Amino acid sequence: MTEYLLILVSTILVNNFVLVQFLGLCPFMGVSGKLETSIGMAMATTFVLTLSSLCSYLTYTYILQPFGLEYLQTISFILVIAVVVQFTEMVVHKTSPLLYRVLGIFLPLITTNCAVLGVALQNISKQNGFVESILYGFGAAVGFSFVLILFSAMRERINVADVPTVFKGSAIGMITAGLMALAFMGFTALVQI
Amino acid sequence: MQAAKLQTAQVFSFHGGIHPPENKTQSLQLPLGKPSLPNELILPLGQHIGQSSRPLVKVGDKVLKGETIAINNGFLSSFLHAPTSGTIAAIEERLIAHPSGLSDLCIILAPDGNETWTPLEPLDNWQDISKTDVLAYLSEMGIIGMGGAGFPTQVKLQGAHKNPLTHFIINAAECEPYITADDMLIREKTLELVLGIEILQHLVEADNIVIGIEDNKPTAIAALKAILSERNSQIQIAVVPTKYPSGGEKQLIQLLTGKEVPSGQYPADIGVLCQNVGTCVAVHDAITLGKPLISRFTTLTGDALKAPQNVEVLFGTPVAHLLEYADFEPKKLSRLIMGGPMMGYTLDSAAVPIVKTSNCILAASKKELPAPAPEQACIRCGMCEQACPASLLPQQLLWFSKSQEFEKAEHHNLFDCIECGACSYVCPSSIPLVQYYRHSKSSIREAREANVKSDLAKQRFEARKARQDAEAAEKEAKRLARQKASSNKATDKKKAAPEKAAPTAAAAPATTDESKKLKVDIAIGKSKLKKLQKQLLEAQENEHVEEINNLQLQVTDQEKAIASLEEQLAQMTSAAPDAPATNTAKASPAPVSDELKKAKVDVALIGVKLKKLQKQLVETPDDQELKDKVSAFETDLKAAQDTVSKLSESTQASTNTAAAEPKAAISDELKKLKIDAAIAKAAVKKVEKALKKAEEINAPEIEAIRQQLQEAQQRADELEKTLANPEAAAPKAAPVKAEPETNVDADAAKKRKIDLAIAKAGIKKAEKNIQLLKEQGKDEAEINASEWPSKLKEAQDKLAGLEKEQASEATAPSVATVTSAPIATANIDADAAKKRKIDLAIAKAGIKKAEKNIQLLKDQGKDESEIEASEWPKKLIEAQQKLAALEAEESTSATSVSTPVEKTAANSEAKVEPEMDLATQIKKEKIAVALAKAQINKLNKRLESSPEEADNIKQEIVATEQRLQSAETLLEKLIHSQTNMQENR
Amino acid sequence: MLTVLLAIGILVLLSLIFGAILGYANVRFHVEGDPIVDQIDALLPQTQCGQCGHPGCRPYAEAIANGEAINHCPPGGQATIQALADLLDVEAVPLDGDHGTESAKRVAVIREDECIGCTKCIQACPVDAILGAAKQMHTVIADECTGCDLCVEPCPVDCIDMVEVGVTAKTWSWDKPQGIAATSLNVIATDRQAEVTH
16 A cells, blocks of 8 residues: 555656656646646546556556567557547547647647656556556656646746746746756655655 | 713724825815806716716706706616706816716806705605605705715615615715815714714614714814714714725725625625715705705815815816815926825816816825836735735736736736725835726726627627528428419419419419519529639639539539529410410510510620620630530520510510500609709709819810710700600500500619619729729739729629610610600610710720720830730720720611601701711711721831731731721711711701 | 567557547547537627628638638737637737728718618628618617628618717726836846837
8 A cells, every 4th residue: 555655656746757757848848838728738648647557558468468579569558548549539529629629739749748658668667567557657647737737827927927038938937847847856855666 | 971882883904005194184274165156067967877867958948056957867877956057058078077088978057146046845754755765866866976986876775775784884984195075074064964874874774873984083073973972873983093095985894894895796795885974964965955966075185276175066166166266376286186196087187077076186296296106027025915905916916917817817806906006005116006907907898898799799690690591491481382382373274264364363473473583593593603603713713623623513503403493484474474464464564574674684694604705715715615605605695685585575565455554654754754854954054064164274175075065955955855745745645555665664774774883883893992902012913813803894794784785675665666656765765875875985984994004004114015915905905896886886876766766756856866966976986086096006116116026916907907997987977977967957 | 470470460459449449439429510619709709790701700710610810800809819819729910911900999870861771781781780671761770780891882872981989988998007118227137128028
């Protein structure tokens, strides 16, 4: 039980995928302009990440491993992720057309979110079990959502503040992201997995 | 004992607030002043919050003091009374006391100085009658909240009945610096105030009555306490510490009850009612004295006044008058403010009047109220948040207001801001926060109003669409039903016609209706076809192969559909006249003439199409398909013309047999002629005027104008003649023969004229647009690419078609009726001649335009080949050809007209006309010859300048020479016939 | 050889399974119409003027949902463009001048003594804001006129004027303060030259 908790703390804070491992920076910078959008993106990514880490684990353990086809892991994971993203897209389109519209290109781009593939591959390299894989994926997603929402809330305020002209726009965003990453370094010694 | 109880009234506190310098003592040095009557009183109709009042008086009316001069206009509106006796001088737009500095409708009252009161009718029995009646009485007395917003008092009191009231609060706090009007009012009218409160308490029945007053008004407090203990009243006094803005309604409620008015709600929702002291006194005056609200206490203060004081002033008194009264020093003035320094607004002019909500005039010197320092960046010190009495986040609101994120500003409760100015006052960066909030608020309000309006528009648009759809569906259903019925009937009819007369007669209108329907369908199909053809053309231009094939298929489909419809129609109409002709001859002419009209339109349309195709053919000579089409169209045209001639024959036949109320027709015709004559006379007059003018300036156009004059006079004469003749002929009335037709023709002619006018307007518009494009510096290619030239062409084609139609129409009946009605013929011929003249003029204008354009191109430095490539030379030639054709037509028609007329009409006047026509004709032909010669000259010149194009140009020269020859022979002929005619005479 | 075939077979199998899942999802989560159109339509000014090149506001809303530019609506002006940009999360662009320019709010007024009662304008009005009958004088219900200009063109006698709606004391609104003046002392030295774009 403690182990599971540690996995969560580790992925959310200590080894945060965005600010420590620098995976999934594209949506982190791209969809953080507005709070509502980023919440939607966070939810979609959480869904995709959890589901895809589960599916990739199943694919690896029950299809690739028995046949000795471990070298096919990357291509089959990409296949799994693509399908999960497509599925998510359909669900979002049906349930929340505005979110679908707002997420726009970023929704299909979850496919290429390196965090998703990264989680799947790390699950294999860390030899996580079934539950651990799911928790690892979920934790990574929560960590991603956490920093995304924090960051977008900050950017929203920065957008209306009088930032010096040369720093306006993405520049101040990058600086803020850097400062956030520095702050997250403070969690380093918290847990070690 | 009482006093001790009063002291213990509990006082809470509210968040924030500031302590600006009070500056209240200046205006309390002098006793209450009573300024004299000004020369005029300006009474704005919108002194309150809702809709403007409606004036009851007219300019020049005499009114007495206290008389109602404007009545309420809706729920939130109010009454207005004459502040003194006098005359209504005007009801007009005047500058009003408003931050915008705009004008609004005001009643201007010129006082007579007598101050004669209208009979006063106090409401003595207010305790006995129903409360609703008392409220209505208050409304009629024009009483509104005197605190600032101008909310009608009776509405506020009605709202207070929503919940049982725990507190009735009288606002005497007057927290804003400088203002002492309420202080003075309490001192001067203490008893009236208490009586007014008691009346209001009777109306609202609150548990507690509390007067909230700031501790910087000791004199007023003492006076109140004395009266209250004397009357042993249950009214409490709550002395609140001096802090701005404790006089704000919600702040005072929080101070006295400890309860906060929730966001978006009113005090009444938490069982509290708040009234200003001025309102209480006004209520007392209205009910016990019967005096409407016509004056108020106002503070006149500021360093620019030598004698700052409080005055009781009549509404409508101009501010300038009051300033004068208080020894105004204009040199010292830097800003004139209505209201206090915190919430007031700058007045641009001292001409604005005092209204019901004006509590202070502040004439501030520069030292007193320096210009605001320039805004600097926010340093996020948070002092505004500390000062905000509404517990908002001013800094956050500022960001949202600045970045126009109004939705978020609303989420941060922007509308709870009372605009007290405390945040701006404390801001170390001197940011005008309140101005930002005001701007945001008004933007949001505007957006909301726009939303309401757009919702309404959408609703109406959708309702309209639904209605149209329903109508179309209904029509379609009816059409189907009728088609079914008529086809049944048609078969029945054939069998039953000999025996039964009645059903056939009934069937006739049905078939005409049916044919109408079919026609509509055909028209729709044709417009579709046109659209498709246009698309096809575009596709051809852009060389989209697939599209072309596709479109061509569609075009042929559409054509087939139209053909089938037309067949149906033909069957229908042929069936229609057959059936009724046997028993009811009257019904038949109408459909036939309709049919005739349609057929003619068809001819014109086919002609236009043919022309278009021929043009296309010229552009792409190898296109076999096009050639086929052209030939098909030509056969079509022939067929259509055949039907026209057939139909016109049948029309004639039917009209000959039908005796259709000839007299009425004649009188109609007569009327029309009279109108024409009048118009012609007017034209003559106009031309004469023009001639005079031209003579004055010795203009070269004199000749032309003279000619015009002659023509106009001639026409007028002619019309009068015809007018005289039918009048004579009317009683005799060879009725059976020609008149119905002339009537029909006249109607048709009228319609065609309107069509022509519209077509011309279309051309004008297109030309204007092209001109515009040219002015915008777009080159020819761009212009050609735009839709306008094609539109122009279309319109011109249409015009040409119409004119041709008209001409043919005019000639066809004239031939038919020549023997029977010479006068009508003459008339119609005159019309035709006129038409032709118009055609000529248009053709000439076209030539002129083309030449001008070519000139323009030359001016633009384009070389010959480019010009050649542009459309203009071609157009020029086309136009010239058209002109020549028209002129030829005219000459033949003129001769053809002249012969029958000469033969039949013995009167000499009739002869003048053709002769005149001939003369003008000759002149025109001469012009044509001259033009052709000029053209040849031009071409020769070009030949010299560009030898590489020699072949082309030579060909053109040859063509032009041929034209010249034909024109010359025509001219000779004309001259010959003229001499002949003269000899004959 | 066998391993290669096996690898291919496994991949094909995976693809088939996933294809089946997606096919099912496509049926199960099928979307009827495009609800976003309603939201776009709600932001448009509903003048039904057709200046965008579409016959009414809803068709334009549909076109926007299908990717047309959001800056083709002159009556809505920059405010509408901003609102659309916020809704669709695209960049707000300036108004496309080809479709007309943003002008002050106007209403149609018929010069009534010149009206010939042809009813052409009544047929053209998209919101039924013109009142009249054949051969009778027509008039515009000003409150319901959207200022779309559509009645001006069909009038054969050009008796319709588009009159700007003036600001009255009731409709007046406060101006936005000028903000931090470019010339005033600013905190950041580099901002002095550049315009502050708030």
